[in-house]
Each structure stands twice: as C-alpha cells, then as structure tokens.
Amino acid sequence: MDFNIARFDLMTMRLAVLCADSGSLSAAAKRAHCSISAGSQRLSALEATLGKPLFIRDHRGLHLTEVGDLFVAHARLILNQLEVLKAQVSAVVREASEDSALV
Secondary structure: OOOOHHHOOHHHHHHHHHHHHHOOHHHHHHHOOOOHHHHHHHHHHHHHHHOOOOEEEEOOEEEEOHHHHHHHHHHHHHHHHHHHHHHHHHHHHHHHHHHHHHO
16 A cells, blocks of 8 residues: 555644544544544545544544554654654754853
8 A cells, every 4th residue: 555645744643643542533623723623524534545544433432443553653753753853943042042142
C-alpha cells in the first residue's frame, strides 16, 4: 500500500491522539478547538488516506484498531518532538535577546 504522507497534518495527528486518549470524538474536538463535524471529517479523510480505519466506533466511544494504535504511537512521537523543537528554539531566541540587551 502506498499513500501520500504529505496528507498527514499536525492538527489531524493531534486530533487522533486526543481521540485515543479520551475515547470520544466530541471530547477530542473540544480540546482541539474544532467542531465535531470538522473533527469527524479530518479523521475520515485520514482513514481514507491510510485505507484502514483508525478507530472502531460503538455506543461506548472510540477504540483504536491495530492501525490506529500504530498511527497514534507515531503521532505522539512526532508531536512530542515538535514540543522539544519549540522549547529549544524559544531558548535560543531568549538567549539572543538577553545577549543583545547586554550590548
């Protein structure tokens, strides 16, 4: 199976992680600051891109499939690395500001 990785956006990755954590699209959408409809469309588009469902949906909520578990594990790594990048860039910017204030 071949898919276009460029179709994976960070917001959708975060939404998938939030769905996995909460077991609920409505809770995840609220935390991601998007509507349930928009969240549902994002997940559906992601699943279409992958060619497999990420979640089993039932009356109790969302449950990860094998593909979903794999996707969410990698999404967590990517999102965590972005947080590390953000912190490191902020530290460099802060140091540069402090250095220029000393001049």
